[in-house]
Amino acid sequence: MPHAARPTVTLHDVAAAAGVSVATASRVLGGSSRTVAPEYERRVLAAAADLRYTADLSARAMRRVSDAITLVVDDLTTPSMGMIVAAMERRARAAGAFVTVSATRATPERQLETVRLLRALRPRALVLTSSRLVANALEGRLFKELQAYEREGGRVVIVGVAEESFDSIEFDNHGAARTLGAYVAESGHRRVVIFGGAREWANLSARVSGFTKGLVGGGVEDRHIRIVDCEISRQGGFDAARRLVAEGLGETDAVLAVNDIVAIGAMSAFRAAGVRVPADVSVTGIDDIQLAVDVTPRLTTVALPLAQVGAESIRLALAERTAPARLTVRGELVVRDSTADRL
Missing domain, CATH: 3.40.50.2300 (Response regulator)
Incomplete structure (x- = not known):
């Protein structure tokens, strides 16, 4: 025949039996770092033993x-x-x-x-x-x-x-991109395409803006800078570069991608189409991920301290x-x- 369940003993029961507040009983039995007078501590521990009180460790863990x-x-x-x-x-x-x-x-x-x-x-x-x-x-x-x-x-x-x-x-996404845009302009590029992304992405918008600022400051005419939205992935860079080749590169001599992954995808598409990097078109990225030094040619980029x-x-x-x-x-x-x- 099953035994009757033992009545649940609560912290309130222990406090009442010891003649102390619930807060004092909690400090003693909960392992608090706050000091409790030795007399109260002895009374709480004695009451807990007499009542066979067991702390609800799972509940305590949830509160912690x-x-x-x-x-x-x-x-x-x-x-x-x-x-x-x-x-x-x-x-x-x-x-x-x-x-x-x-x-x-x-x-x-x-x-x-x-x-x-x-x-x-x-x-x-x-x-x-x-x-x-x-x-x-x-x-x-x-x-x-x-x-x-x-x-x-x-x-x-x-x-x-x-x-x-x-x-x-x-x-400093704007500053990183501005530095890269200025370098591309100062190295003689004059027809540039920027592979960007959705405008609601704050970091990408700052990079596109920085590219433009650096390019124009370095002598590239604003009308010779084209911004192409693409998915921010290797495939997105590949597809954007493939479309660019299909439309005709014309005098485009540089592609600035908003990150290294997009740039690496673009270089892959150029290679598949017989466009030489950097002889026909220069390509850059931002981030300096490990792949930037593993691809051929190795990628010019801005290293962020990730x-x-x-x-x-x-x-x-x-x-x-x-x-x-x-x-x-x-x-x-x-x-x-x-x-x-x-x-």
Whole structure:
């Protein structure tokens, strides 16, 4: 015959039996760092033993903030993001934390849904990196969710754009592209095509604008700069270059791609069509991923400190915060074999 279930003993029962407040009983039995008078501690422990009180460890674990730092990212498949995540993981493990990752496919609804879910799971910090975030203009509901998460004791770091309300790390995308545009102009190119992307992507818009600024400043006439939208992928670069060849390159002597992956796709299409890089057309990218030195010809690009940004985002996530920190990282021009002088 089954035994009757033992009545559940609560923390309130222990506190009442010991003649102390629930808060005092909780500090004794919950392992709090706050000091409790020895007499009260003995009474609580005795009452807990007499009543056979067992703490609900699973509930306590659910209430506890974890050591996880969660990265919320548009797309995990890009090489540049892989470099950032790898650096985050190394820095976090060195600090005794660990990194989890959630992809949102760059949709605001998915970003909001993900942050709401993560608030319930209570990671130690959230690092958001998105090309669609506009500086100082996080979408209203997402902004409120992030503020609520910080009020609950979490930490938010935004990677990719400057954001006044949270710690943020911004790439100087405009400056990187301007430097590259100026180099292409100064090396004699005068008919340039820019392979860009959707205008709502803040980083890509800044790069297209920077390319144009650098080219015009270096002597290229604005009417000789053409902007072609393409999917931001290797296939997107391949397709854009194939269309360009089909239409006729004419006097086009340089293609500036908004990132290395697009540039590598473009070089592949040019090679398939018998267009020589850089003898017929120079090609450049931005990021300096590993593939940039593995392709033939090696890609001229602007190296962004992606690993540094990954490590720095973890440092900010774990540091004591006084006021929101805003960091800007800049790139460095790396001239390789995919460009040639036209002087």
